[in-house]
Amino acid sequence: MGVSATSPGQVGRRIAYHRSVARPKMTQQQLADRAGVALGTIRKIERGERGVTDSTLDAIACALGVDSSRLVADREHVSTRIRDTLPALSAAIATYDMPEDGPVRPLPDLRAAVAQATAWRLSAQYLQIARALPDLLTELTRAAAAASPATAEVMAGLLVTAYRAADAVAYKYQARDLSARLIELMRWAGSGAHDPLLAATVGYVRTEVFFAARAHTAGLRALEQAIDACPPPVGAEAAAVRGALHMRAAVIAGRAARGEAAEVHLAEARGLGDQVSEGVYQGTAFGPDSVRIHEVSVAVSLGNEHVQRAFHVAREWKPSADLPAERRSGFYIELARAQLWGGLADDAFESLKVARRIAPQHTREHPWVREDAATLRRLKRAEAESLTSFAEWCHAD
Numbered sequence: 001m002g003v004s005a006t007s008p009g010q011v012g013r014r015i016a017y018h019r020s021v022a023r024p025k026m027t028q029q030q031l032a033d034r035a036g037v038a039l040g041t042i043r044k045i046e047r048g049e050r051g052v053t054d055s056t057l058d059a060i061a062c063a064l065g066v067d068s069s070r071l072v073a074d075r076e077h078v079s080t081r082i083r084d085t086l087p088a089l090s091a092a093i094a095t096y097d098m099p100e101d102g103p104v105r106p107l108p109d110l111r112a113a114v115a116q117a118t119a120w121r122l123s124a125q126y127l128q129i130a131r132a133l134p135d136l137l138t139e140l141t142r143a144a145a146a147a148s149p150a151t152a153e154v155m156a157g158l159l160v161t162a163y164r165a166a167d168a169v170a171y172k173y174q175a176r177d178l179s180a181r182l183i184e185l186m187r188w189a190g191s192g193a194h195d196p197l198l199a200a201t202v203g204y205v206r207t208e209v210f211f212a213a214r215a216h217t218a219g220l221r222a223l224e225q226a227i228d229a230c231p232p233p234v235g236a237e238a239a240a241v242r243g244a245l246h247m248r249a250a251v252i253a254g255r256a257a258r259g260e261a262a263e264v265h266l267a268e269a270r271g272l273g274d275q276v277s278e279g280v281y282q283g284t285a286f287g288p289d290s291v292r293i294h295e296v297s298v299a300v301s302l303g304n305e306h307v308q309r310a311f312h313v314a315r316e317w318k319p320s321a322d323l324p325a326e327r328r329s330g331f332y333i334e335l336a337r338a339q340l341w342g343g344l345a346d347d348a349f350e351s352l353k354v355a356r357r358i359a360p361q362h363t364r365e366h367p368w369v370r371e372d373a374a375t376l377r378r379l380k381r382a383e384a385e386s387l388t389s390f391a392e393w394c395h396a397d
Helices: 008-021 028-035 039-046 054-064 075-094 107-122 126-145 152-172 176-190 196-213 216-229 236-255 259-273 288-302 304-316 325-341 345-358 360-365 367-379 384-393
Strands: 279-281 284-286
Touching: 008 028, 008 039, 008 054, 028 039, 028 054, 039 054, 054 126, 075 126, 075 152, 075 176, 075 360, 107 126, 107 152, 107 325, 126 152, 126 360, 152 176, 152 196, 152 360, 176 196, 196 216, 196 236, 216 236, 236 259, 236 279, 236 284, 236 288, 259 288, 284 288, 288 304, 288 325, 304 325, 325 345, 325 360, 325 367, 345 360, 345 367, 345 384, 367 384
Parallel strands: none
Antiparallel strands: 279 284
């Protein structure tokens, strides 16, 4: 891997900062041990005395539990690296039904690797996913093809979860055809898992296809079919999966200008959210806080006249740091749009900056961020230099 274009001094200062604010605080030795890098190398990097290769930067970012983009000023470099991995991801899924021979780790190791990919997805660490998933998917397809009857369903479930992590990158980086293909593979693999909750989760993710095509009425119909097929909400897991479907149905109903349907689904989600603790169920965050976030999403989906509802939620509540980064940043992106519609341009810019601090890659690639930053720039309501820098960062027109 090449050396990043970012200056060594900038990278070193950012690494030192994130190490100092880690919980618990991390020493240079601990960082070196976790990243698999020599202590002397860490010291020289933090002092700005040497550059950092991409592979070393990724290892340090992983050890710190942050996205690599947080450690560099040249965020375009990170985005380019992610896009450069998409052909490898496409090649990995091309042989889904005829994998080449190769090594396969024990099942516990594969479970751990897939769990790590899910953690990266929820924290919007797309570069880590993009680098790891081509090889992991290839290995999982080999494992699934050779699975015994006793482990076949488990392997199918792991494949679905891994495909979902890969789709997060494809969808966020506008590789719509690749995203649609990955979702179809989720459906294909899911049929072998014989797990109705997993099937419902695939229905949740499938909605991306309808959002991308702006086929909101069809997407609502597909989600309602998934809700009908979902097991009764007996137990936290089933209640959360069903509630997540209702959350997403509320948003897409709003996009379809089906206000009454949006309210019905949001009320169902709220009732189910009150039955469970906020957490991640079948790879999807759900609970009372997630429902509040989606209430803002529904208000924005329904249009300008509903922005006061979004403001009401935001006045009384803010997402805690315990929620997944992608979901928290999404809240501030949606809120920014409501604030912009409500004539609160300065507040909208502040919300976009909060979203960037929480999940920079998710925020940078979100089309609404680019649209809203471009609008704010035309309005010239925020401090010019800061707004121009932000607009250039997210490639706003």
